[in-house]
Amino acid sequence: MPLYPLFADLAGREVLVVGGGEVALRKVEALLHAGARVRLHAHEVHPALAGWIDAGRLERLAGDFDPAWIDGAWLTVVATDDGAFNAALAAEAGARHRFANVVDDAALSTFQVPAVIDRAPLQLAISSGGAAPMLARRLRERLETELDPALGALAGLFARHRGAIRTRLPELGHRRRWFDAVIDGPVLALLRAGREADAERAFVAMLDDAGAVPAGGRASLVGTGPGDPGQLTLAALRAMNLADVLLVDGAVAAPVLALARKDATREAAPDDPAACAARVREHADAGRHVVWLRPGDGFREAPFAPIAAALGDATWPCEVHAGIAGPDAGRSVDA
Numbered sequence: 420m421p422l423y424p425l426f427a428d429l430a431g432r433e434v435l436v437v438g439g440g441e442v443a444l445r446k447v448e449a450l451l452h453a454g455a456r457v458r459l460h461a462h463e464v465h466p467a468l469a470g471w472i473d474a475g476r477l478e479r480l481a482g483d484f485d486p487a488w489i490d491g492a493w494l495t496v497v498a499t500d501d502g503a504f505n506a507a508l509a510a511e512a513g514a515r516h517r518f519a520n521v522v523d524d525a526a527l528s529t530f531q532v533p534a535v536i537d538r539a540p541l542q543l544a545i546s547s548g549g550a551a552p553m554l555a556r557r558l559r560e561r562l563e564t565e566l567d568p569a570l571g572a573l574a575g576l577f578a579r580h581r582g583a584i585r586t587r588l589p590e591l592g593h594r595r596r597w598f599d600a601v602i603d604g605p606v607l608a609l610l611r612a613g614r615e616a617d618a619e620r621a622f623v624a625m626l627d628d629a630g631a632v633p634a635g636g637r638a639s640l641v642g643t644g645p646g647d648p649g650q651l652t653l654a655a656l657r658a659m660n661l662a663d664v665l666l667v668d669g670a671v672a673a674p675v676l677a678l679a680r681k682d683a684t685r686e687a688a689p690d691d692p693a694a695c696a697a698r699v700r701e702h703a704d705a706g707r708h709v710v711w712l713r714p715g716d717g718f719r720e721a722p723f724a725p726i727a728a729a730l731g732d733a734t735w736p737c738e739v740h741a742g743i744a745g746p747d748a749g750r751s752v753d754a
């Protein structure tokens with residue numbers, strides 16, 4: 420069963436940590452970073468933890484472990500090196516319907532801690548569900564180098580101007596197109612260059628000029644290739660993720676479809692190509708970005724090629740992204 424991912428608001432909320440070694444230190448650091456009120460119980464504490472306790476950043480609970488401490492906490496982190504004690508604490512937390520992270524046992528944990536890429540307020544969390552924590556860490560390191568450090572500042576701009584954005588762009592479809600234009604525009608490069616004031620000016624200018632974002636009506640006719648997501652073109656992937664409506668041929672492979680925008684409306688494409696074209700027109704005329712997906716190279720074959728050409732005469736833009744032909748592409752060469 421997959422874990423259910425979530426981001427918890429722990430600001431000002433109590434979290435109990437049991438154990439005071441290297442691992443407890445890492446968990447406490449992340450908890451304090453999220454503003455949690457940490458209470459810690461351990462026989463011995465790591466010098467860094469001792470320093471934080473002295474500085475009043477967390478509280479140390481003395482004496483024998485008291486299961487009632489779990490009742491006051493929203494979450495419990497169990498991080499001793501005593502496996503039997505850890506398991507007993509997990510059972511105590513479970514009996515009290517409190518979530519517990521057991522650092523030496525994924526199966527006993529009712530929550531696990533992911534590897535995190537922090538571009539606050541934007542965060543990426545990676546979990547292997549306990550299968551391979553070190554794989555999660557390696558992926559995190561790889562993504563760290565790929566994700567623009569300025570993404571957090573960009574998310575911050577969207578947050579700061581949230582009210583104005585909603586007022587200027589009350590209609591959801593229009594707002595989404597404006598968001599895409601800003602994300603693809605010059606603001607991120609300015610932030611990356613450390614030019615915050617210029618970035619904010621460019622951002623506000625795009626907001627003032629929100630009416631210039633073209634109406635949404637648009638059609639993309641996309642061939643999704645042989646069915647292996649690795650053989651989807653980048654243009655196809657992009658169109659699938661800008662879609663308001665996905666018009667889906669029944670032969671499009673499920674793993675490919677899984678990569679499309681989650682909140683796009685999905686509609687089964689009618690069998691008759693002319694009926695499909697009529698649906699495309701209806702959606703695009705109504706200002707929606709409709710993406711018609713067919714397997715293989717989709718729109719080259721009769722009778723789809725003339726239909727694609729005919730849609731090209733519409734008032735809204737219509738583009739064709741051919742896919743890789745045939746169910747055979749990508750097969751192994753051992754035959």
Ligand SMILES: C[C@@]1(CC(=O)O)c2cc3[nH]c(cc4nc(cc5[nH]c(cc(n2)[C@H]1CCC(=O)O)[C@@](C)(CC(=O)O)[C@@H]5CCC(=O)O)C(CC(=O)O)=C4CCC(=O)O)c(CCC(=O)O)c3CC(=O)O
Nearest residue numbers: 522523525531532533534546547548549550552553555556
């Ligand atoms: C189930 C889970 C419970 C939990 O939440 O703690 C758990 C369990 C275990 N970890 C073990 C080992 C190590 N874990 C790390 C590091 C991290 N471990 C984290 C999470 C989780 N670890 C949860 C599952 C998350 C998932 O699967 O996605 C990360 C992502 C988050 C965090 O802890 O902050 C953080 C990386 C942060 C980052 O850098 O981004 C390193 C250090 C490293 O890799 O450098 C070592 C090697 C240490 C060494 O061996 O010296 C072992 C012993 C394995 C063995 O002995 O074989 C167990 C127990 C077991 O697997 O049975």
Ligand SMILES: NC(=O)C1=CN([C@@H]2O[C@H](COP(=O)(O)OP(=O)(O)OC[C@H]3O[C@@H](n4cnc5c(N)ncnc54)[C@H](O)[C@@H]3O)[C@@H](O)[C@H]2O)C=CC1
Nearest residue numbers: 438439440441442443461462463498499500501504522523
């Ligand atoms: N989840 C993870 O990311 C990782 C988990 N581990 C596992 O996590 C566990 C802890 O690792 P470390 O922090 O390196 O251990 P450590 O040996 O540095 O610290 C153990 C801590 O638990 C305390 N403790 C032990 N028994 C206790 C009890 N009955 N009551 C109160 N406190 C008690 C000790 O005083 C000490 O503070 C180990 O079992 C280790 O195998 C190890 C590496 C990574």
